[in-house]
Amino acid sequence: MDTPKRILVACGTAIATSTVVAKGIEEILKERGIQVITRQCKASEVRSLAGDADLIVTTTPVPSDLGVPVIQTLAFLTGIGKEEVIEQIISELQK
Amino acid sequence: MSKIIAELLQPSCVLLNRTYENSEEIIQAVGAELYKAGFVKETFAQAAIEREKNLPTGLPLAGGLNAAIPHTEIEHVIKPALGLVTLAKEVNFQNMVSPSESVPVRMVFVLALEQPKAQIEMLQEIASVLQNPVLVKRLLEATTFEKAIEVLRQ
Numbered sequence: 001m002d003t004p005k006r007i008l009v010a011c012g013t014a015i016a017t018s019t020v021v022a023k024g025i026e027e028i029l030k031e032r033g034i035q036v037i038t039r040q041c042k043a044s045e046v047r048s049l050a051g052d053a054d055l056i057v058t059t060t061p062v063p064s065d066l067g068v069p070v071i072q073t074l075a076f077l078t079g080i081g082k083e084e085v086i087e088q089i090i091s092e093l094q095k
Numbered sequence: 096m097s098k099i100i101a102e103l104l105q106p107s108c109v110l111l112n113r114t115y116e117n118s119e120e121i122i123q124a125v126g127a128e129l130y131k132a133g134f135v136k137e138t139f140a141q142a143a144i145e146r147e148k149n150l151p152t153g154l155p156l157a158g159g160l161n162a163a164i165p166h167t168e169i170e171h172v173i174k175p176a177l178g179l180v181t182l183a184k185e186v187n188f189q190n191m192v193s194p195s196e197s198v199p200v201r202m203v204f205v206l207a208l209e210q211p212k213a214q215i216e217m218l219q220e221i222a223s224v225l226q227n228p229v230l231v232k233r234l235l236e237a238t239t240f241e242k243a244i245e246v247l248r249q
Contacts, residue, residue, distance in 0.1 A: 012146065013167070015168075019218050020222050077225060078155065
């Protein structure tokens with residue numbers, strides 16, 4: 001079995017919005033048979049944790065020079081563009 | 096449906112159909128009520144205001160009636176609670192994902208979160224309210240606490 005991909009989920013405080021995003025990603029990817037490990041962090045911690053991640057999903061701006069793909073989205077909170085973002089996440093994980 | 100939200104909202108912390116000049120006044124008003132009700136420390140409102148400046152929480156929603164979800168570090172919170180403000184006229188918050196953009200907001204959920212990850216059900220319920228334009232509209236039409244709770248319970 002493939003090693004689960006690691007997704008770093010960032011927001012401002014690592015307690016509110018990233019919780020909703022991490023849970024949302026886990027549930028939807030599980031339904032599609034994709035195992036992932038999510039880790040929540042503050043935007044200010046992204047740089048130091050990026051090295052351990054295959055993908056970063058964030059609701060707040062993070063640096064763009066992390067060497068890891070970054071998806072900035074509010075879709076898991078607002079529902080707007082959620083399908084597209086899920087497809088984008090899956091396609092990044094398959095690279 | 097939104098059972099946990101309905102339980103966590105205290106009548107004194109639900110300010111409906113109000114008029115405020117800016118986001119700071121809104122957070123101050125709810126923060127003062129949450130403090131009086133014993134849910135947060137006196138430092139909560141100021142901390143949430145400061146956080147909003149650096150890490151804004153405005154969310155453009157599908158129905159065009161937008162929301163914001165101010166919150167702050169757990170050290171300012173005594174026990175989990177929620178405040179809700181609906182606005183008679185729009186107040187600008189900055190966009191969470193794109194802070195240089197203003198989001199005219201009609202609804203503000205102020206989150207008093209006590210532990211990382213512990214309030215997942217409450218947060219998911221809030222997200223599901225935000226994703227439902229019909230519910231948002233009906234919540235904005237509610238002028239009493241009882242009516243607002245009734246909308247959220249459905």
